[in-house]
Amino acid sequence: MEVESKELTFEEGIEHLERIVRELEQKEVPLEQALNLFKQGIELVQNSNNLLDHAEKQMQILLEDPNGELEIRPADFPVEG
Template identity: 80%
Template sequence: MAKKKDKGITFEEGIGQLEQIVRELEQKEVPLEEALNLFRQGIEMVQHCNGLLDHAEKQMEILLEGPDGELEVRPADFAVEG
């Protein structure tokens, strides 16, 4: 699997690459060095995708009614489980 710079990879492309890495790791005859390299790439891709999700969450806003009855925009605050 060719290593691409993470910066230009979309979330969907990252998930696709993770799926490919998993398929390759599931092969029983992957040499140890290659398996370790694939695992490292997978961890890096998970971190990249997580960063994209964090960035998207920060960009989301919720429109709520304030105490005075006026609508106001607030940053979204999503509880993260796990």
């Protein structure tokens, strides 16, 4: 059930991560399979974080400067948690 996370969209990565979590919540998962699923989950989380970071860098906000003209500034979002 290994998936190349670099080829997944954010949404696909989250869906796959949710499937992994559901599978890990089952108590009948053998240890070796659970460790492999956990590793895949970590890779998916890292990939999703990278996609979010990249998207945040691409976002821009139009703001009005002191002269009343619009200027483009990079988005600056506070990180919570």
